[in-house]
Amino acid sequence: GENVEQHPSTLSVQEGDSAVIKCTYSDSASNYFPWYKQELGKGPQLIIDIRSNVGEKKDQRIAVTLNKTAKHFSLHITETQPEDSAVYFCAASDPNTGKLIFGQGTTLQVKP
């Protein structure tokens, strides 16, 4: 089945800098890749997603890129703010079951 690896596990940046989180997946047939942000004490919230028919998607300060050949996708956050501090999870859809397979999570800390 699908396997997703996420790096780094922790990331600390200065306010205003950019942050990049990377994920790799194992099944080349996967076609849907969402990113979730989880704040302390809350459930994960979808922040952006991408399907395999596009290579990049952007929403204000957040962008996701997908490289199907290399089987990896990345989350880019520009002009980071303290409220971006949270745990971020990438995921990939298992092409056989449709279920989302999550990465291990990245704890992002944005220092003011």
Place this chain on the structure above:
Amino acid sequence: DAMVIQNPRYQVTQFGKPVTLSCSQTLNHNVMYWYQQKSSQAPKLLFHYYDKDFNNEADTPDNFQSRRPNTSFCFLDIRSPGLGDAAMYLCATSRGGVSPLHFGNGTRLTVT
């Protein structure tokens, strides 16, 4: 606002004492999921309902059961909680197929 609501936010139960967690949704989604999440790890899928069809994950302990009496509500029953069942329990919904998950804010279960 349409959303996924979990009650209670915090639940304390005694070792071996049955407990029920509840989830409701106003999104009218076909699929409802229950996830277990421990200390900033990725959410782990326990089971899901596609309409009335129940789908159990192979490694979900028999101690965990679920009921979905109608489209809007879904319950997680833990028949005999052990100390290892202390975790955040997340309910999520989706339209089905390859589509985003919408999570509730979870119930934090403590077992004493």
